[in-house]
Amino acid sequence: MSFGRKVFQFLKEASIAHAKWDYEVSMSIIKSRKKLMILGLMLLPIILFSFANANDMIGGKTAFGPAFYSDTIFFGSIFVGLIAGLITGCIGAGGGFIITPALMALGVKGILAVGTDLFHIFAKAIMGTTVHKKLGNVSVPLAIAFLCGSGVGTFIGGGINIALYNKDPLLSELFISALYALLLGFLGFYALADFLKSSKGNAGGGDAHGGPTESTSMSVKVQNVKIPPMINFDEDLVPGGRNISGWIVAAGGCFVGILASIMGVGGGFITFPMFVYVFGVSSMTTVGTDILQIIFTAGLAAIAQYAIYGFVFYTLAMGMLVGSLLGIQVGALTTKVVKGIHIRGFYAISILAGFINRLATLPKKMVELEMVNLPLAFVNGFEFVGNIIFWIIVSVFGIWVIGKFIVNIGKLRAEG
Template sequence: MKNLYTSLMYAARAHAQWEIETSRNIIKNRKKLLILFIMALPLLIPAMAHAASTLPSFVGGKAAFGPSFFSPTTFYGSIAVGVIAGLITGCIGAGGGFVITPALMSLGVKGILAVGTDMFHIFAKAIMGTTLHKKMGNVHIGLAVAFLVGSGLGVTGGGMINRALYNFNPVMSDFVISSIYVVLLGFLGIFALSEYLGMKKRSQKDSGDAHGGPEKMTALGAKLQSINLAPMIKFDQHVVPGGRKISGFFVAICGCVTGFLASILGVGGGFVTFPMFVYGLGISTGTTVGTDILQIIFTAGYGSIAQYAIYGYVFYTLAMGMLLGSLFGIQIGAITTKVVPGTQIKAFYALAILAGFVNRLFALPEKLTQMGYLTLSTSAAALITKIGVWLFFGLVSIFAFWIISTFIRNIPRLRAEAAEDYDVNMGKGGVSQ
């Protein structure tokens, strides 16, 4: 279990690094900023409609984008959710995306819309920032093609199940999505907390570094690579002389599982790609990271558009609000890591994940009551849900306030370090000339 958690965290950190670089590419490019401004123009309409607390039906309204209660709280809340997720991603280097869907559901957005909107937000960030990544030099075309074939099938299946559940019973749809998040966030939160306590006990502030990763092939990886099932794909020639071989059928199965979970949960899917590739198939970490970044772009794009947007399950205004908020949060978070001890970052990460776990756990009694499986008064069930919402937003708000205030207090120090680095780089440039 510990190895699985380590693998999940390594995958999350690789995804976080991609998000950080993507956001920087957007912010540093004037043309991309102009495109972003044009994409964000619809946000002006809900801002102007704030006083009336309503929106025209053609922009973010219930009739146009699906059955979700919309209010100024959900719109401005989406920006706050983007900021918080960005702060977690930038400061901790992992896990920001895990809190987005639970946070949107806490704002009153139906689970299926939260999933579709989160996937669309990931896709928008990917196409805005970059369509390729410098680490994609490690991508093997054969592995990528086989994986994406399976991913397409998985995304389609996940989208069909989510829509079928919602059409059958909207409450059951929310219950299923919340239950999956309870299991996922509970697992991650418990291990993150235990890692922080162990880290504090050992006083190893750098133990959470995202360098390295498991490279030794597991027994399962060796077994699967020994099975000659066409088509065979050769890879990792840069790791092992002569390379390794794996059946494309196994790669497609991994893609199918990743696409299915990504479509069900509204995340990129990298948290399962990494353990399956490294521990299951015996593929090197470098090749895995590159393939993961590639699959996120296609999985999020196909899933958000073909499985959710065309059926009315994407809140465009909320997706753009999250995108804008995350660009700000990621930059602040990444810069703040220079002045924040690693143990404190670990502690807040564990709290943020556990806050999402408690939030979805406390939402389950109300869903069970509404479906008739639990006997609670309407007011009691609603109160339990509200307590979960208050706990979640209270904890993540404390985290956000702490990060932003730490950043503001250390602006003089950060400026001095930036000026020093600039002088050093200029000096090196002068010498080289």
């Protein structure tokens, strides 16, 4: 397997793992009247005050925050959450990758989109996670080492974003957009190639995203690095258990924290494959640690690195949360009446839509920063086309999924 294919498989499994977590916590909220009541209370400030009069409280031109609040952006955030939820629920991967790019496409500054997405993930994790049911197999030493590293990483990643923004807001926009273009481009083109290959060999359907295929040879090498302190884990699953250097686990946590804090993805999308493929930790032990990591990393990054500086849009976070809860439920039900091969194709297309959107913004940012000399009309047009392509693709996807759901609602109801 080529290096590129290995990286794609790693990212793909990461995306799937995060989508699974997102689905579980969303269903936990939807099925609980108590949690829905808490959500209603969280929405109360938005409902009680008119948008115009609540600007000072929820983020506006007179509030301490680098964005102008408008009703359009709020309703747009519900739409963004809905689409991300449909992608997560229907495809089983990828929805979390388009939230920050979609918010930026709506006109939200990059650093604010990152902080708001992190806060949205943190709010969902706190509300939806049934921690006591999942922590039975957690290795406490593993969790402590990883969380120490991720805590440091959130300060590094958040510090990078804030430093770039303070130097020049356009530099921050360029940095975040370039990172997303790189990630989504790599993942999207490999996913497209994977879809085309699958459609030739199996036109009838199949699983939307398959299962893990990565070997654990890397984990064997990692566990052979004996740098104390060594951490023992999986004693109940393997005679004598396994062990790994605490420094390696902390370094992995630091990497996750940096990535989460810079891109606003919570870190959950990378933790699961890192533990399983790189560290060699069992899936049972990984699940509980992943839950702790998402709550800790997203919360620390959202509050300590973004909220205290005014880089969290509470209103937009709540809009995304409401939209995603609805989208995930509809998307998950729709998978019962659509072919797997179609889902796989939409996965590739939706990721590439995000890639096109962020790529299209780069020339304009570079011109404004005086890095290149291109006609302003050209870069403005290029950015406009990228936005149009993005919103057309995600809207068509949303209409297709919701249409399939409505047409087959009788069949879905009969299935229970």
